[in-house]
Amino acid sequence: MSESIVKQRHYLKAMGIDLWLERPQAPQSTSNWQKLEQTVAACQRCALHCSRKQTVFGRGNPEARLMIIGEAPGAEEDRQGLPFVGRAGQLLDKIIEGVGLKAEDVYIANVLKCRPPNNRDPNPAEMAECGEYLQQQVALVAPQFILALGRIAAHYLLGVSTPLSRLRGQSYVFGQTQIPLWVSYHPAYLLRNPTDKAKAYEDWLKVSHLLLK
Numbered sequence: 001m002s003e004s005i006v007k008q009r010h011y012l013k014a015m016g017i018d019l020w021l022e023r024p025q026a027p028q029s030t031s032n033w034q035k036l037e038q039t040v041a042a043c044q045r046c047a048l049h050c051s052r053k054q055t056v057f058g059r060g061n062p063e064a065r066l067m068i069i070g071e072a073p074g075a076e077e078d079r080q081g082l083p084f085v086g087r088a089g090q091l092l093d094k095i096i097e098g099v100g101l102k103a104e105d106v107y108i109a110n111v112l113k114c115r116p117p118n119n120r121d122p123n124p125a126e127m128a129e130c131g132e133y134l135q136q137q138v139a140l141v142a143p144q145f146i147l148a149l150g151r152i153a154a155h156y157l158l159g160v161s162t163p164l165s166r167l168r169g170q171s172y173v174f175g176q177t178q179i180p181l182w183v184s185y186h187p188a189y190l191l192r193n194p195t196d197k198a199k200a201y202e203d204w205l206k207v208s209h210l211l212l213k
Contacts (some may be wrong), residue, residue, distance in 0.1 A: 033062060036136050040113050045129040048114035054081045055114055058137060060107035065211055067143035068092075069134070070186060071152040072112035072122050083110050088187035092149075095187070095200070099208040107141050109134065111156050127156050138177065146174050147207055150186030157181060168203055182207050 037057050043049060056073040059082045068084075076086035084092050096106060112122045112130045138146070148154040151164040158172055158181070167183040174181045184203035185196055 032140055036133065036140070040133050043113065043133075046114075046126050048112070048116060048126060051117050052114040053078045056081055056083050056110060057113060058107060058109035059083055059085075061104045062107055062141055064105055064107040064141060065144045066101070066106045066207065067138060067141050067146045068106055068108045068149060069146060069153050069157065070108075070110045070149045071156075072110050072119075073115040074119055074188075075115065077110075078115040083108050084187070087191060091187040091190060095204055099201070099204045100212060101208055105211060107137075107143065109137050111153055121152060131156070135175075138174070138179070143179060145207060145210060146179050146181040147203075148181060148183045150189060153186075154183045158183075168199065169206075180210075 040057055041055050043055065056077045060068075070084065073083060074086050074088070077083055077089075083089070092108075096103075111127055111134055113133060114130075116122055116126070146157070148157050154164055154167050155161055157174055158167070160167075164183065164185070168185075170183075172181045172183070173179060182203060185193075185200045190197050190200055
């Protein structure tokens with residue numbers, strides 16, 4: 001604080017004039033995150049709000065270089081309010097660590113913020129309603145890379161219906177942002193088909209090598 005400001009405040013105090021100090025404002029990005037999360041928590045755009053326990057927003061570093069996007073919450077995610085915290089989430093965390101990445105390197109979210117009943121696939125109308133929230137999350141994170149996990153997330157993000165086996169191993173871009181996007185298997189699929197873990201590991205290594213350059 002400059003000497004002139006100190007003197008000015010001293011004189012004002014001596015004259016009995018109250019000093020009003022401007023409160024520090026929350027960083028704009030923090031404010032935007034809070035507003036978006038509150039909006040999602042109160043969302044009733046589709047019928048999924050009737051069966052959810054709570055919305056599932058995201059977890060990880062909101063300034064991460066890599067954004068991981070899955071399809072929808074499962075039962076454990078619905079209970080805890082966080083994505084990828086069940087068995088599939090535990091496998092995901094092991095994969096992240098196994099390719100040399102850290103928790104602060106990633107931000108994790110789903111296309112849908114509410115669990116579909118009985119873990120059924122999200123329908124197009126539900127994804128259309130939730131898509132705006134995901135777009136805002138991507139804009140706030142501003143990642144250098146996106147990794148889509150599973151067929152449904154990949155099809156939604158890329159606007160295609162190509163089999164996941166043919167989408168793997170190639171670099172794409174996401175929408176108008178042109179963020180490089182890669183595709184790999186969903187951890188839940190790998191739990192059912194462990195023979196494909198080696199392929200998934202190859203996908204993750206490519207992304208991690210880009211991040212660690």
